[in-house]
Amino acid sequence: MDIATLKTKGLLRAVSAxxxxxxxxxxxxxxxxxxxxxxxxxxxxxxxxGFVLAATRQAKQGAWLWISxxxxxxxxxxxxxxxxxxxxxVMPQRLNVETRTLAEALWAVEEAVVSGAVxxxxxxxxxxxxxATRRLTLASGxxxxxxxxxxxxxCEGATAAATRWRIRPRPSAPNRYxxxxxxxxxxxxxxxxxxxxxxxxxxxxxxxWNDETLSLSVVSGLAAGPAAPRPAERETPARRxxx
Amino acid sequence: MLHEKSAHxxxxxxxxxxxxxxxxxxxxxxxxxxxxxxxxMAEEIDREADARALRLLARWMNGYSPLVSLDGEDGLLLExxxxxxxxGGEAAMAVSLSGRLTQTGYTHQIAVAGTPGAAQxxxxxxxxxxxxxxxxxxxxxxxxxxxxxxALRLSPEAxxxxxxxxxxxxxxxxxxxxxxxxxxxxxRQAADAVCLRLDQALGLRLEPVAPLRxxxxxxxxxxxxxxxxxxxxxxxxxxxxxxxxxxxxxxxxLGAQHFVFTAFHSDGQVSDxxxxxxxxxxAADHILRLFREKIGKIDPGFGIDLLLLEALRTGPMxxxxxxxxxxxxxxxxxxxxxxxxxxxxxxxxGDGTVSLTxxxxxxxxxxxxxxxxxxxEMPSAEAGLRDMQGLRPVRMLGWAxxxxxxxxxxxGPPLSFVWRRVLRRVVRSDGPERIAPEWWLHLPxxxxxxxxxxxxxxxxxxxxAEGRRYWVFREGLYDDGRGQLPEWFVQGLFA
Numbered sequence: 001m002d003i004a005t006l007k008t009k010g011l012l013r014a015v016s017a018x019x020x021x022x023x024x025x026x027x028x029x030x031x032x033x034x035x036x037x038x039x040x041x042x043x044x045x046x047x048x049x050g051f052v053l054a055a056t057r058q059a060k061q062g063a064w065l066w067i068s069x070x071x072x073x074x075x076x077x078x079x080x081x082x083x084x085x086x087x088x089x090v091m092p093q094r095l096n097v098e099t100r101t102l103a104e105a106l107w108a109v110e111e112a113v114v115s116g117a118v119x120x121x122x123x124x125x126x127x128x129x130x131x132a133t134r135r136l137t138l139a140s141g142x143x144x145x146x147x148x149x150x151x152x153x154x155c156e157g158a159t160a161a162a163t164r165w166r167i168r169p170r171p172s173a174p175n176r177y178x179x180x181x182x183x184x185x186x187x188x189x190x191x192x193x194x195x196x197x198x199x200x201x202x203x204x205x206x207x208x209w210n211d212e213t214l215s216l217s218v219v220s221g222l223a224a225g226p227a228a229p230r231p232a233e234r235e236t237p238a239r240r241x242x243x
Numbered sequence: 244m245l246h247e248k249s250a251h252x253x254x255x256x257x258x259x260x261x262x263x264x265x266x267x268x269x270x271x272x273x274x275x276x277x278x279x280x281x282x283x284m285a286e287e288i289d290r291e292a293d294a295r296a297l298r299l300l301a302r303w304m305n306g307y308s309p310l311v312s313l314d315g316e317d318g319l320l321l322e323x324x325x326x327x328x329x330x331g332g333e334a335a336m337a338v339s340l341s342g343r344l345t346q347t348g349y350t351h352q353i354a355v356a357g358t359p360g361a362a363q364x365x366x367x368x369x370x371x372x373x374x375x376x377x378x379x380x381x382x383x384x385x386x387x388x389x390x391x392x393x394a395l396r397l398s399p400e401a402x403x404x405x406x407x408x409x410x411x412x413x414x415x416x417x418x419x420x421x422x423x424x425x426x427x428x429x430x431r432q433a434a435d436a437v438c439l440r441l442d443q444a445l446g447l448r449l450e451p452v453a454p455l456r457x458x459x460x461x462x463x464x465x466x467x468x469x470x471x472x473x474x475x476x477x478x479x480x481x482x483x484x485x486x487x488x489x490x491x492x493x494x495x496x497l498g499a500q501h502f503v504f505t506a507f508h509s510d511g512q513v514s515d516x517x518x519x520x521x522x523x524x525x526a527a528d529h530i531l532r533l534f535r536e537k538i539g540k541i542d543p544g545f546g547i548d549l550l551l552l553e554a555l556r557t558g559p560m561x562x563x564x565x566x567x568x569x570x571x572x573x574x575x576x577x578x579x580x581x582x583x584x585x586x587x588x589x590x591x592x593g594d595g596t597v598s599l600t601x602x603x604x605x606x607x608x609x610x611x612x613x614x615x616x617x618x619x620e621m622p623s624a625e626a627g628l629r630d631m632q633g634l635r636p637v638r639m640l641g642w643a644x645x646x647x648x649x650x651x652x653x654x655g656p657p658l659s660f661v662w663r664r665v666l667r668r669v670v671r672s673d674g675p676e677r678i679a680p681e682w683w684l685h686l687p688x689x690x691x692x693x694x695x696x697x698x699x700x701x702x703x704x705x706x707x708a709e710g711r712r713y714w715v716f717r718e719g720l721y722d723d724g725r726g727q728l729p730e731w732f733v734q735g736l737f738a
Contacts, residue, residue, distance in 0.1 A: 043663075043711060043736075049637045050738020063576045063621070065584075074641055077735065081602050081612050082635035087738075093576050093621045096598045096614060097588060108588055115587070117580035169710040169738075171670070181673035182706040185738045209738065211634065 023197040025205060025218075030056030030120060033162040034137040034147045036128070038155040038192075040168035045076045047169040047187050048150050052122065053079075053087040054209045054216045059146070062119025063093040065112045067105050070098050072124050072152075089214055092120070106132050113145045124150045134160035164193040173208055173219070185209050186219065245288035246273045256288040260350070290316070299513065300349070301455050306507040306549045307340060309462060310454045318366070320359055320452060329464070337375035347511040354378070359452055360444030361387055364394035364413070383445045388414030395440040401433055416441055459503070459553035463487045470509045470546025477506060477541055477550070481534060484552040485527040492554070498523025499554035502530060506541050507549040514541045518590055521582035522619030523558045529583060536591045582619040606678050608635070608702075608734060609643060633676045634704065636714040636735030643732035646715065650731070653721040656703045660715070662733050667707040674703035675717075698725060704737065712737035 022028055029035045030052070037048050066079065078096075085091050095118070099105040102125055109123045113136065128136075128149055137160045140147045149161070168188050175183035190204045208219045244267060247256040253273035262283065267276045277283055293316065301319050304311045307330075310322035323336065330336035333355050344351045354365035357380030368390050369376050378386040387394070390413050392405050408427065410416060416424075421438060428434035442448040463484045471477055481504060492498060500523055505515040518533035541547075585597040598614040601622060605611045648660040656672035680697035698719035706712045713736055719729035 046636070046638045046712070046736035046738050053637065053738070063581055077638040077640040079637060080608075080635055080639045080735070081600050082608075082632070083637040083639075083738075086635060087637070094600060095581065095585065095617060096600060097592075097596055098598075099592055099596065104592055108592070111587055112584055115580060115584040117577055117584045169712070171710045172706055172712065175671075175673075178673065180671055182671045182704055182712055182737075185712065186710070187738075 023200070026055040027163045027191070027194055027196055027200070028146075029163065029165070030059040030146050030148060032140070032144070032146050034133060034140050034149065034160070036133070036149045036151055036155065036159060036161045036164040038151040038164060038166050039153040040166050040188075040190075041153050044153070044168055045150070047185075048167045049079055050087070050185055050209060051165070051167045051187050051189060051207070052148055052150065053084065054207075056120065056148070057088055057214060057216075059092075060119045061090055061092070063095060063117065064120045064122060065095050065097060065108075065118045066122050066124075067097045067099065067108050067112075068124040069102060069105050069126060070100055072126060073098055076124070086211060087209075087214070102126055102128075106136070109136060109147060109149075110139050113139045113143050113147060116143050116145060118145060121145060121147045122150065123147065126152060127155065128159070130158045130160055137161060159193060161193070162195050163191060166190045166192050170206065184211065244276065244283055244285050246285050247288045247290075293317075298455070300511070302513045302515075303507060303511055305456070305505065305513070306551065307336065309456075309458045309553075310452065311456075312452050312454050314363060318363065320363070322452060322454075323355070334375070334377055337377065341375055343511075356386070357381060357383060358444060358446040359450050360396070360440060361446070363396065364390050364444055368394040381446075384417065387444060388412065388417075392416070395437070395444060397437060397440060398433070401428075401437055404428065404433075405437070413441070413444070457555065459555050460557045461488070461491065461497075461499070461554040463491070463552045465550040465552075467548050467550070470548045471550075472543050472546050474539070474541075474543060477543060477547065478538060480550040481538065481552070482527070482531060484550060485530045488530065488552060488554065489525050489527045492525040492557070496559060497557045498525040498560035499557040500524075501555040502533070503551075503553045503555065504534060504538070504541075505551040505553070506543075506547045507551070508544055509546045509548045510544065512544065516540055518586075519594060520586045520619075521589075521617060522579070523556075523560045524583070524586075525560065529586070533586055533590045576621055578619065578621060581621070582617075585617045585619075605681070607681065607700075608639070608678070612639075633702075634737070636712075637738040639735040640733065643716070643734045646731050646733050648715070648717075648731040650717070654701065654717075657705060657715060657731065660731065662713070667709075667711070667713075669705045670708050672703050672705040674705075675701035676703075677701050678716075698723065698729070702734070 022031070037052055039045055039048050068078070081094075084094065097108050099108060105123055105125050106128065109121050112118050112121045128151070136147055155164070166189070170186040170188050172185050173183035175181045186206065186208045188204060188206055191200055191202065194201045206219050208217050210217065244255055244259070244262045245257040246253050251272065255267060255269055255271050255273055255276050257269055258267045262280070265280045267280065267283070273285070277285070297313065297317070297319070301311045301313060304319055304321055308321045308323050308326045312320045314320045323333065327333045327336045330339050337353050337355055341351065341353055352366045352369070353375035354362050354369055354377070355375065356362035356365055356378040361378060361383045364387055365376050365378060391411055392413055393402050395413060397405070404427070405411070410419070424437065425431065425434040439448065443450040465480050465484050467480070471480065500520045501517065503515055503517045505513060507513055516534060516537040518530070518537065520533065524530065588597050589595070595616040597617040599617050599622065600612055600614055602612055603610065644662065646660045646662045648657045650657045654675065656674055657669050659666060659668045661667070678700045680699060685696050700716045700718055702714060702716040704712065705715060714734045715731060716734055717729045717731050719725055721729060
């Protein structure tokens, strides 16, 4: 029996094994599958963006497609090329798509995943229900293009995504050179849902991003305490309100 | 009869055949016309609607020839070179055109000649019979001989002058000495105009014709023996055309970036959709995908009898083969696949949806980046990025947002500020990073008032009690002599 016959009988078929999802931090974020990263409160989008860029620094090289809804981009700003350069060891090629509606944004995500032309799709959307996430998860698994959805703090409920993270900023690390200046950024990342490692669900990570070594490290709860003590306030004779 | 308001009151603007028989012609007073024929039906002329209808008709004429131009307010000029054989010769083409126009209800007069001037003269003054007149190329001299001089598209003054000389027919102009004719006119231009029009009609001088639409570089037609009434038929037709396109263009090694698909309806309507590609393409399935979202706009209605697919902006195609393995490739970005993706997104969500971020070598952070539509080529990732700059926020707001700040005067960092209606207490701060305005753009003499010049900005990296980090700046200094106090803005958010 030759190969063609085997194929027609369905005994032999192409198997595209999904890449194994690592069961350790960051649980495949930016490497495979669909992941949701949500804000803990309004205004935490910068922390979400920082976390995503930090966690994807080992992503496979290639073009990125950054999809956002116009009204969200107007409210939360856009990711600057300079910051991308400062946070990624190898600068990715980035294409931007701005859509009017949520449906168009999700359609663009799926289209990009199916095309296989990009190595990572990041979408900033206002919501994504179970059906949409299920659809994107299947497409992402089938075509091997990871997808990250950045969601607002209203993101709740069922999801088919591999993980759902909730990120809040924390007081930054002490600055070695100037105790009054902010240091390395720190975030608290809570793993709300995790399909690959169900017993990791609910784990919380206190993370610190080092912008010189481009490394993300877990800091202990003690070190992640309150900010470094400030020197005593100097007497400031003139404090005035400048419009 | 149609009338319009003029300087002399209501005048007749156009009259149909029956009214003309009764002696009513364009230009006569409306009251005279009404007096001579009390049963006259009159209506006001709508010149805008006429112009619209003429343009629609011109678009429909693209089914006969790609080069159609307007001729005055009531004429169309078709360049039929190379098109007539599709209909079995000039005579058959004119008859087919005439038949279709009669069905649609237009009165018309068709003439075919070797030059635009001769065709125009024949169509407008060549007689009243409705049969198309065909003047073989080279026979202009004898064909135009008996026509009145008005047929040469001259100004009314020139026509009057020629009539005073006793020159009423075009044939009389042939033998006249040009110099003698020039001397009779008041100005040289007027005389030259007469000679130019005569030469153009006779084919001695070229006459440029400005087509309404740019002619396509390649076009494929699909004439339907039975009018198509189903949308599925239109799609099948497009598929057939796209396959022909692929075969033709791949023979030439070409691709195209702009496609126009036009459906000519049997009732004289035309509908068209267009699709653009970021880089030259020719694959049939790609073209079909670009049109998939839009083809629904073509409503077959009473039937479509001709489909036309035109390719514009053709160019050589990038024939590079894909790397065998992603690991060996110099770059892992496949621009061809990216353009195909961008085309699909643009086709559905509107042109320009997919954009690139370009970095400019400018100091002002809000001017250092701009977005341009993706045109199929990725810039080098490092282009325009500078190494020597401070930390930049991960999110830049679309515009700097003004905030109320309590800060030390003159150059202290903020102590607290209100951004988006929430009071934020600053715990730690770093700065300032002073960014001066681009003085070379505002050299003395160009700017009117010093107050209108941009001010120096001091940027601070600050962190509030909740751990959120901001990039704020104070625009202006307290002692820069600009009059008003400096103001504070939030420019971006740090991770």
